[in-house]
Amino acid sequence: MMADSDPSFPSMAKPKLPLWVFVKDFRLVLTLDELGLEIARIALPAAMALTADPIASLVDTAFIGRIGSVELAAVGVSIALFNQVSRIAIFPLVSVTTSFVAEEDVMAKVAAEAEESESLETGLVTTNESEPPNSGDVSSFEVATSKVTNERRHIPSASSALVIGAILGLVQTVFLISAAKPLLNFMGVKSDSPMLAPAQQYLTLRSLGAPAILLSLAMQGVFRGFKDTKTPLYATVAGDVTNIILDPILMFVFRLGVSGAAISHIISQYLISIILLWKLIAQVDLVPPSIRHLQFGRFLKNGFLLLMRVVAVTFCVTLSASLAARQGPTSMAAFQICLQVWMATSLLADGLAVAGQAIIAGAFAQKDFERATATASRVLQLGWLLGLVLALVLGLGLTFGARIFTNDVDVLHLIGIGIPFVAGTQPINALAFVFDGVNFGASDFGYAAYSMVLVAIFSIGCLLFLSASYKFIGLWIALTIYMSLRAFAGFWRLGTGTGPWNFLRRL
Incomplete structure (x- = not known):
C-alpha cells in the first residue's frame, strides 16, 4: 500500500473512515498531557483576549x-456596522498572518537547530585536534546559541502584516467617516429616525x-x-480596563454621552497598539x-480567498x-444585547481555534500529520464540551441578568424570546469557530472561502423570509440555521478526508 511505503505516516493501520478523527482519543480530552498543556497555554490567554473587547462593548452597552x-x-447599529466592516479587513489579515508566521517560525527554528548542530560538531573537532580539554574558551555551540537567543528574528510575514494593517486601517477610517450616513441608511436608520444623529456621531468618532x-x-x-x-x-486587558474606567467619566461627568463612549474606546485601542508594538520590536526585526x-x-x-469568506x-x-433595525428601536435594542452576548461567549471557542491553527500550521510545515490529527481531534472535542457549558451558563445567567443592560419592559420581553437561541446555539457556534481554526492551520483557505459563500447564499434567503414572516424570532431561527451550516461545512471537510486532510484516509 502507498501508506506503508510513505515515511510521513509512521504508524499505519488499515484504512479507516476519516470520521474517526472526531472521536479519536476522546477519553483524553481533558487530560493535561503535552498536547493538552500546549493547547491550554495558547487557548486560555487567547480566549480571554478575544472576549475582552466584546466584554468592554457590553460595558459600553450597559452604560449607554x-x-x-434610542x-x-x-x-x-453603529457597533454592528463598525465591527462588520472591520472584520472584512481584520479576519483575513489575522488568520493569514497566524498561519504564515507559525510556518516561518517553525522553519527558522529548524534551520537554527541545524546550524547549532553543525557548529557543535565543528567545535568538537577543533577542540579535539588543537585545544587542551579544559581550556576556558567558549565553545562554538555556546556562541551559536547566544547568537540565536539574543538576535531579533526576521519574520517576513510579520513585517508584511504590519504594513498591510496600517494601510487597511487608514482606508477603513476614510470609508466609514465619508459614508457614515448612507451606511446607516442601509442598516435601516433612515433620515427621519431618532437613531440617526447619535448613531452617526458614534460611528464617525469610533x-x-x-x-x-x-x-x-x-x-x-x-504573536x-x-x-x-x-x-x-x-x-x-490594559486597553479595555482603560476603556471601562473612561466610559462613565467621559459619558456622565463630562456629559459627552455616546461621544464619550466612542472616545474612550479610541484611547483604549491606541494604548493596546502601542504596547504590542513595543513588545514586538523587542523580538522581531520589522525592517x-x-x-x-x-x-x-x-x-x-x-x-x-479569506476576504470572500469574511464578506459572506x-x-x-x-x-x-439591519433587519432588526427595520423592526424599530425596541427590536434593535433587544437584538443588540442578545447579539453582543451571543458573540462574546461564542468567541471563547476562538481561543481553541487559535491554538489549533498555530499548532496545526507548525505540524503541517514539518509534515507531522500524526500531530496535526491529534490536535484537530482534541480542539474539536474541547470545543463541543465548551459549547455545552456555555449553553447552560447562558440559559440561566441571561434569564436573570438581562436587567443589567436595560429596564425597558418591551426590550426585556424580546430578550426573553431570544435567550433559548442565544444559549442553545453555543455548542454549534463553538464547533463552527474551532473548525475554522483547524482548516486555517492546514492553509485550506480556498475551501473555507467557497463553502462559506454557499452557506451565506442560503442563509441570506432564510433571513429575509423568516424575518418577514416571524419578525424577531425569525431572525434568531435564521441565525441558528446559518451557524449550523457553518459547522457542517467544517465537519464535511474533515469527515470526508479531502483537500489537505486526505492523509486521514491512510492513517
Missing part, C-alpha cells in the same frame, strides 16, 4: 442603556480608532504565530532587508442587524 433606549439602539485596531490585531496574529497569546492578553523580502503576493492571494459572513450578520 442608562441614557435611553441611544442604545443607535449605538447598537472610526478614528480603525488604524489602531487593524495594527493591533495584525500584531496579535504575529499567535509564535504561540504567544499572553502578550496580546496583557495588552488587551526587511528590501521590499522583495515582504510577502505581499502570498498575503494577497490567500487574503483574497459579514453580510449575514450585518443583514440580520
Whole structure:
C-alpha cells in the first residue's frame, strides 16, 4: 500500500473512515498531557483576549442603556456596522498572518537547530585536534546559541502584516467617516429616525480608532504565530480596563454621552497598539532587508480567498442587524444585547481555534500529520464540551441578568424570546469557530472561502423570509440555521478526508 511505503505516516493501520478523527482519543480530552498543556497555554490567554473587547462593548452597552433606549439602539447599529466592516479587513489579515508566521517560525527554528548542530560538531573537532580539554574558551555551540537567543528574528510575514494593517486601517477610517450616513441608511436608520444623529456621531468618532485596531490585531496574529497569546492578553486587558474606567467619566461627568463612549474606546485601542508594538520590536526585526523580502503576493492571494469568506459572513450578520433595525428601536435594542452576548461567549471557542491553527500550521510545515490529527481531534472535542457549558451558563445567567443592560419592559420581553437561541446555539457556534481554526492551520483557505459563500447564499434567503414572516424570532431561527451550516461545512471537510486532510484516509 502507498501508506506503508510513505515515511510521513509512521504508524499505519488499515484504512479507516476519516470520521474517526472526531472521536479519536476522546477519553483524553481533558487530560493535561503535552498536547493538552500546549493547547491550554495558547487557548486560555487567547480566549480571554478575544472576549475582552466584546466584554468592554457590553460595558459600553450597559452604560449607554442608562441614557435611553434610542441611544442604545443607535449605538447598537453603529457597533454592528463598525465591527462588520472591520472584520472584512481584520479576519483575513489575522488568520493569514497566524498561519504564515507559525510556518516561518517553525522553519527558522529548524534551520537554527541545524546550524547549532553543525557548529557543535565543528567545535568538537577543533577542540579535539588543537585545544587542551579544559581550556576556558567558549565553545562554538555556546556562541551559536547566544547568537540565536539574543538576535531579533526576521519574520517576513510579520513585517508584511504590519504594513498591510496600517494601510487597511487608514482606508477603513476614510470609508466609514465619508459614508457614515448612507451606511446607516442601509442598516435601516433612515433620515427621519431618532437613531440617526447619535448613531452617526458614534460611528464617525469610533472610526478614528480603525488604524489602531487593524495594527493591533495584525500584531496579535504575529504573536499567535509564535504561540504567544499572553502578550496580546496583557495588552488587551490594559486597553479595555482603560476603556471601562473612561466610559462613565467621559459619558456622565463630562456629559459627552455616546461621544464619550466612542472616545474612550479610541484611547483604549491606541494604548493596546502601542504596547504590542513595543513588545514586538523587542523580538522581531520589522525592517526587511528590501521590499522583495515582504510577502505581499502570498498575503494577497490567500487574503483574497479569506476576504470572500469574511464578506459572506459579514453580510449575514450585518443583514440580520439591519433587519432588526427595520423592526424599530425596541427590536434593535433587544437584538443588540442578545447579539453582543451571543458573540462574546461564542468567541471563547476562538481561543481553541487559535491554538489549533498555530499548532496545526507548525505540524503541517514539518509534515507531522500524526500531530496535526491529534490536535484537530482534541480542539474539536474541547470545543463541543465548551459549547455545552456555555449553553447552560447562558440559559440561566441571561434569564436573570438581562436587567443589567436595560429596564425597558418591551426590550426585556424580546430578550426573553431570544435567550433559548442565544444559549442553545453555543455548542454549534463553538464547533463552527474551532473548525475554522483547524482548516486555517492546514492553509485550506480556498475551501473555507467557497463553502462559506454557499452557506451565506442560503442563509441570506432564510433571513429575509423568516424575518418577514416571524419578525424577531425569525431572525434568531435564521441565525441558528446559518451557524449550523457553518459547522457542517467544517465537519464535511474533515469527515470526508479531502483537500489537505486526505492523509486521514491512510492513517
